[in-house]
Amino acid sequence: MNELSASSRITYRAVMVRPGVARRIRGLSDRALAWLFITPTIVLLLAINIFPLLWTIYLSFTNYRANRANVPMIWLGADWYQSILTDPDIWAAMQVTAHFVIWTVVIETVLGFGLAYLIDKKFRGHGMWTTIILLPMMLSPAVVGNFWTFLYQPQIGLFNYVVAFFTGRAASSFQMLGDVTLSPWAIVIVDAWMWTPYVMLICLAGLRSIPDYIYEAAEVDRASKWRQFWSITLPMALPFIMLAVLFRGIENFKMFDMVNLLTGGGPGSTTEVASITLKRAAFESWRTGYSSAFAIILFVTVFGLANIYVKALNKVKSR
């Protein structure tokens, strides 16, 4: 409605140019308006993101503990950084994170691309089924993690029952969340369930961006379907796949909520991904200086990945 009336008013006024227009055009200069529009956002981000970040950097060089604010602060230099990078527990956490990131990304990419490829065949009702498949990724990871602990219950859980049904093992003979070898896979399964649709959606966009005439030309040249897949479909969808991989990689590198609810890092520290180690150091042992240093290390890593991500975004955008 507004749109209509506004545009009709424009045409009306465009015909009848009235005096006094020049005065009103001045108003605010574009330059002033640009800063007026952008500054609030920048100020907010400086206050809530950058200022705290600088504070973290400062704390990471000190012995500060948030639960003992009165203890005089001592400047430690790069001590924490050195001890973190040589700490075997931190490297263990990094290995757990790597296991989680690599397997989730591999599984989600294979499944996600496969699904996108099938959906791209445009069978009847593909729109509706796509929306259904997308649901898990919109949900709260914490709430998802929590209800999967119910499905993973050894005696009463649906997951154990289904596995028992198909393998013939007793449903109470294995604990997905309590077992040292199974729990790293338990978190991979939930993440794959939740985020495969994400990869699928981006891959689908990639597949749909391939113009039909390329396939038509390939058909004319008698290229087999197999050949078409490897020489046209996959290479042309690749930038999109890379985008999805990179984003899942970044997100899972900093994964916290789902894992915290599923296993809390346990049993022992078998599923203790980097964010959980960080949370334990910062909010359970209250080693604020130490955890600040670790936070900065994680942040630098993510920032590097984000840099690559934006380059990939721009590459896809230019398509």
Added chain:
Amino acid sequence: MTSATTAHSVVEPSATTRRFAGSLVVLYAIITMIPLVWIMLTAFKSPDDAISYPPKVMFKPSLEGFCNLFTTRSRQTPEFIRSLGPPQGLCDSIARERNMVVAGPSNYVPRFVNSLIIAFGSTVLAVALGTLSAYGFSRFRVPLKDDLLFFILSTRMMPPIAVAIPIYLMYRTIGLSDTRLGMILLYTSVNVSLAVWLLKGFIDEIPREYEEAAMIDGYTRFQAFVKVVLPQATTGIAATAIFCLIFAWNEYAFAVLLTSGNAQTAPPFIPIIIGEGGQDWPAVAAGTTLFLVPIVVFTVLLRKHLLRGITFGAVRK
């Protein structure tokens, strides 16, 4: 998603291929829905049915889960319960069958209300700030534009726990810990990056000629923005708002670390719903179901813009 299929003789998949692809996708969709459906079923089970083995698909529906979600109950002797008058309401009579009486409302409703206030508050702020900035970045020559845009995006990539450490200290100092305002500001700062990137894409698509015509016509730049650009960008603003809303609604890491009572939202609360002797699964399932239903509705509403939202506006379809 529902694109009109144009007929291409050679590249159209055959009917068999289509049916085959369709059945595989439907199979996946059904498997992927089982956990969700299971939780929704569990919400309507009695505690005994919820933990029975083998898991029950057929059961007598019960509202006990919802009752336990909304109330706190205390165990009493049968003599005491008999001495009371008739049960007040459905939940009280369910509780009395288990030798309990309803002691009062639970914390679920206040937590749910917190979720609503914080999600809507931060969404309104983020979308307002995001629209202004997006317009600024879209239409004006801003020095260091690409760097600023990257800076804005990179704030969203920070690991939440890493941000939470200094925010925790900062909020403690200025008195914002465990307040709704503190959470609103925090979620706004996380969402504003998404809002700027998404809305910039939407505003880029609105032809500049509209505003130019309006300005020739005597509108100031600001009037042109309000009366010409904003109405054109309504769809984009709505889609962006829903994305911000979903993020704030789902957020857990900040909420669990920075709130404890007053401003606690539903996600950190639902996992700690405990009954007698461990987790009260029907109540947890009921809380989860109520919490997830709005998201399901929004997902269906958003389906055409999902792709854009999850790629910060880069991939448009």
